[in-house]
Amino acid sequence: xxxxxxxxxxxxxxxxxxxxxxxxxxxxxxxxxxxxxxxxxxxxxxxxxxxxxxxxxxxxxxxxxxxxxxxxxxxxxxxxxxxxxxxxxxxxxxxxxxxxxxxxxxxxxxxxxxxxxxxxxxxxxxxxxxxxxxxxxxxxxxxxxxxxxxxxxxxxxxxxxxxxxxxxxxxxxxxxxxxxxxxxxxxxxxxxxxxxxxxxxxxxxxxxxxxxxxxxxxxxxxxxxxxxxxxxxxxxxxxxxxxxxxxxxxxxxxxxxxxxxxxxxxxxxxxxxxxxxxxxxxxxxxxxxxxxxxxxxxxxxxxxxxxxxxxxxxxxxxxxxxxxxxxxxxxxxxxxxxxxxxxxxxxxxxxxxxxxxxxxxxxxxxxxxxxxxxxxxxxxxxxxxxxxxxxxxxxxxxxxxxxxxxxxxxxxxxxxxxxxxxxxxxxxxxxxxxxxxxxxxxxxxxxxxxxxxxxxxxxxxxx
Ligand code: ATP
Ligand code: MG
Numbered sequence: 001x002x003x004x005x006x007x008x009x010x011x012x013x014x015x016x017x018x019x020x021x022x023x024x025x026x027x028x029x030x031x032x033x034x035x036x037x038x039x040x041x042x043x044x045x046x047x048x049x050x051x052x053x054x055x056x057x058x059x060x061x062x063x064x065x066x067x068x069x070x071x072x073x074x075x076x077x078x079x080x081x082x083x084x085x086x087x088x089x090x091x092x093x094x095x096x097x098x099x100x101x102x103x104x105x106x107x108x109x110x111x112x113x114x115x116x117x118x119x120x121x122x123x124x125x126x127x128x129x130x131x132x133x134x135x136x137x138x139x140x141x142x143x144x145x146x147x148x149x150x151x152x153x154x155x156x157x158x159x160x161x162x163x164x165x166x167x168x169x170x171x172x173x174x175x176x177x178x179x180x181x182x183x184x185x186x187x188x189x190x191x192x193x194x195x196x197x198x199x200x201x202x203x204x205x206x207x208x209x210x211x212x213x214x215x216x217x218x219x220x221x222x223x224x225x226x227x228x229x230x231x232x233x234x235x236x237x238x239x240x241x242x243x244x245x246x247x248x249x250x251x252x253x254x255x256x257x258x259x260x261x262x263x264x265x266x267x268x269x270x271x272x273x274x275x276x277x278x279x280x281x282x283x284x285x286x287x288x289x290x291x292x293x294x295x296x297x298x299x300x301x302x303x304x305x306x307x308x309x310x311x312x313x314x315x316x317x318x319x320x321x322x323x324x325x326x327x328x329x330x331x332x333x334x335x336x337x338x339x340x341x342x343x344x345x346x347x348x349x350x351x352x353x354x355x356x357x358x359x360x361x362x363x364x365x366x367x368x369x370x371x372x373x374x375x376x377x378x379x380x381x382x383x384x385x386x387x388x389x390x391x392x393x394x395x396x397x398x399x400x401x402x403x404x405x406x407x408x409x410x411x412x413x414x415x416x417x418x419x420x421x422x423x424x425x426x427x428x429x430x431x432x433x434x435x436x437x438x439x440x441x442x443x444x445x446x447x448x449x450x451x452x453x454x455x456x457x458x459x460x461x462x463x
Contacts, residue, residue: 048081126153203234256296290406312365372396384433
């Protein structure tokens with residue numbers, strides 16, 4: 001009841017005609033008028049504009065916020081557009097009806113769908129930090145935050161100053177309360193408020209800092225940067241499902257190599273991929289590290305070319321060395337090669353999902369990519385066509401490509417053969433695969449020790 005009244009008062013105040021720049025009660029020097037900034041309506045996604053105008057027509061305040069405004073100011077193409085409003089999620093729902101779905105528990109949000117496009121509409125967050133709709137745990141993490149407020153309050157809930165610029169659909173001005181525009185000009189990332197507290201509230205902000213620094217080429221301002229060296233362990237408390245999503249955003253950003261280097265610099269990578277990190281420390285002749293880099297290079301290239309990327313590919317690459325190491329232990333205890341690989345795969349994937357969940361469809365694909373590494377060499381006769389028809393063939397072939405690029409030069413023959421095979425027509429392919437001689441079975445040998453592991457791995461693909 002009280003909430004309804006507050007909402008009414010808020011709506012009345014926000015509609016009240018006040019002098020320019022004071023529509024929501026903030027001083028005009030925080031408002032940059034339409035002629036003094038570079039965001040133009042032409043560059044805003046049509047769907048986002050429809051949502052903004054829909055809210056405005058219904059009498060609410062509506063702003064574009066976050067990455068959309070930031071990227072347009074930087075002359076980049078925004079990935080998505082986020083809208084924020086003083087309408088409650090339920091009110092947003094009543095405006096857009098069947099086009100709108102309410103989601104989220106931690107933060108309640110509205111998703112407005114036009115065709116295949118979705119625009120995320122959030123309600124200004126605010127209120128005091130002890131309200132019943134805001135829950136913080138003993139470590140200072142925000143668990144639930146559904147107190148609605150004003151734009152001025154909403155600003156303080158955002159992460160970086162450059163993400164807290166609001167483009168007002170009413171007069172096309174930009175509201176900047178935290179010096180976000182100056183930071184954009186200076187090319188720096190600065191957390192709003194006390195950095196340690198903000199990272200504790202939500203440790204994901206640490207990896208967001210890395211992602212934006214890499215993507216925008218921004219420097220991380222010293223006070224925002226310092227805690228990155230200390231607070232890494234907090235990442236282990238974040239929900240594994242959210243971590244999976246965040247890790248994908250990190251490595252599918254188009255600047256994955258740089259993200260990886262930065263994560264290593266701040267010693268954050270080990271909290272995301274502990275098994276991979278352990279291998280990086282013990283690598284031989286730069287081999288493991290190169291595979292991670294090669295997989296990221298290939299992913300970055302695909303993203304730049306607008307080609308689809310598969311999360312299973314990256315996880316398969318990151319976890320390949322840890323899997324191979326365990327596989328060798330199983331081989332040494334006389335397990336069959338196939339059983340050894342699958343046992344190693346299970347072990348490695350089980351440990352990884354303690355940090356980032358991996359949806360089942362992807363773990364299945366990771367196992368396929370791995371097992372095809374051994375199977376692609378057995379390509380004589382009809383087998384070639386069967387392998388080519390495997391749904392994971394292309395990923396497995398690319399995977400051989402990155403292993404080769406990472407220094408496994410003995411894979412060159414196999415990789416080139418499959419490259420040539422794919423270029424032929426169906427009839428030629430049969431003849432080509434028939435030229436392969438069925439290899440004689442190698443006598444079974446007992447293998448022990450690290451040197452044998454390397455020798456064995458080198459010869460795996462010609463089994
Ligand atoms: P991009 O979409 O390019 O990845 P973005 O800045 O738009 O970058 P989103 O995840 O889309 O990032 O979030 C939109 C906005 O919501 C951010 O710009 C920021 O203002 C706010 N935000 C998102 N995540 C957080 C967070 N963990 N803590 C505080 N504010 C956040
Ligand atoms: Mg965004």
